[in-house]
Amino acid sequence: MGPVLTAIVTVGAMGMLASLILGVAAKVFYVYVDPRIGQVGDLLPGANCGGCGYAGCTDLAAAIVQGNAPANGCKAASPEVAANIATLLGISVEAGERQVAQIFCRGDAAHAERKFIYKGIKDCRAAQLVSGGDKACTYGCLGLGTCVEACMFNALHMGANGLPEVNTDLCTGCGNCVKICPRHIPRLIPISQMAATYCSSHDIGKVVKEICEVGCIGCGLCKKVCPEKAIELDKFLSVVDPTKCNGCGKCFEKCPTGVIQAVVLTSKSLKMAA
Amino acid sequence: MQEYLLMIVAAMFINNIVLIRFMGNCPVVGVTSSVDSALGMGAAVVFVTTMAGTTCWIIQKTILEVLGIEYLQTLVFILVIATLVQFVEILMQKVAPPLYRALGIFLPLITTNCMVFGVSVLNIKEEHSFMETLVFSMASAVGFAIVLLFMAGLRERMDSAGRVPKLLQGVPITLITAGMMGLSFAGLMGLD
Incomplete structure (x- = not known):
């Protein structure tokens, strides 16, 4: 086996092994995340501007789903977005002016x-x-x-x-x-x-x-x-x-x-x- | 036994990885705004460095040296470290979600923390045995965690004292503090 082949095969095999370990770990240690957090997150603008007072759009989405923030908590989103989020979660939205x-x-x-x-x-x-x-x-x-x-x-x-x-x-x-x-x-x-x-x-x-x-x-x-x-x-x-x-x-x-x-x-x- | 004790003291204080060898400086500035996050980051780094150090040593001895491809050390070690960090991240999300959220972006950043890689390479360069590798990796990482903890404590006190001049607040005063800590650690040189 040539030195080049040795290098390719060894490093390739190690890479495969590493990805296998990670793949298994991701399945074994799977964490249930409320799917609504992802859905609300998709509706939000995703600019992570921090105008809402949370660390980012994902944080706000989690807070909205858990009821800690109102549906129109995002200052950057239009009223339609707030209405969509409210419909998704089945809650009412308190109107605030833009x-x-x-x-x-x-x-x-x-x-x-x-x-x-x-x-x-x-x-x-x-x-x-x-x-x-x-x-x-x-x-x-x-x-x-x-x-x-x-x-x-x-x-x-x-x-x-x-x-x-x-x-x-x-x-x-x-x-x-x-x-x-x-x-x-x-x-x-x-x-x-x-x-x-x-x-x-x-x-x-x-x-x-x-x-x-x-x-x-x-x-x-x-x-x-x-x-x-x-x-x-x-x-x-x-x-x-x-x-x-x-x-x-x-x-x-x-x-x-x-x-x-x-x-x-x-x-x-x-x-x-x- | 005595040599291990010496090695621990040397790795933790005399040749402190952050202040004397200047590795892993990013988290020292980045994650030291509160003691809690410094503690979490320190623990994560101790775990990753010890695991990475020993795994890299095993791979070096059993694969790279046997096949005569030591020149691939850098590539392979980075692969090992990246996998480990990813693994720790997945594990932490499951086992300790508050810690996972507190560490945030800094957990993936351990991948690029040169200290983890530096310790792995130092183990090979200084021709440590397996036990020495284990002890040295852990002691170096604990040294890193200690600096992180000291720094976070100092910064919390400085913030609450509130007497830092405006133009020095934040990163500048942190760097000055780091320099002074480096000087005081340099005072330990010659102990070994």
Whole structure:
């Protein structure tokens, strides 16, 4: 027998033996896993985004089957998926409204001041560590796209103005962008919300005016003009209450910086919200 | 008897597999966030390393050396280790499901833990007898488990103390701790 043949036969035989042992072991030590866990797991998106608070989709599937999590526990799945899971398990689903992310800053390069030129790692979290970021506004978007990278559903992309944009068709409301942003610029809003103040600054009006042309100066005109009393001021930042706002648009006209605006959804989401 | 005792002390502390030989560093950083998981990982590694060390030694002596194909050592040893790890995983899922879930991704990672392979090769290189192989493999793995346990204990205390500067939290402080532990273990050199 040639040395080559010896090598092939020996290693081949050992490989066969190993696979035989494993095959037998898999049969002997077979563990019963509830088949419904697999079925529910198949229905879930399988992105393992962790938005539900469990370690992954399989963990959530097990929790749903065991009754520890609701059928609509997955924030990324559409209501149809939750309904399918509920039908599969014979349980009812408590309706919760779909949420989407919105970028609460409009201060692009043309409208917001910069303190210095940042030439470091292209990551907002790194930029934030350098003297608190290059943006003059300590609340504004740093625009390096960390949220875009964090999004597992391709729902975010960098717009031409250097700020991230949300495709509400693809956004599942998992909240990964909210968590990763060092300044919490992306925030989740109910998909039916009509108006929002696209600014995160709690600075007083004078400071905002000096560094950004499109920030909320906390003047309170929107609050005064709102017939539904849907707007409150939270430390010089106006906040729209989605449960009260009816989208009349009176505040849009009054706002001196035009920061309070109608929430713009992409076409498919509009139909779903309606 | 005395030589075995010496060998155990040497393998566990003086030539500690992690801190002196620098093998199997990934789990030392990865699985040491809590004492529980470190204990589970340590136990799994002790079992796999002892089994793999002795099995590899037997295969080396009875098959590879007899047929004169020692050059296939690496390939065959990896096959043995991979099979063993897979076997342990199947067994653990049946016998100890909480441990199986706690170890998660790290159990399959024992396959690529160079320490298991390193110990098997060291046994051959240092021309150990079968008993020596058994003792050396187990002692090395216990040394690994001890480092894992020390590390997890230190990290748990550091986390609860909460006084680690922000830029050192997590992996950086772990690596610094590992370095200091390595230094203190190096102090044991010359004991043998």
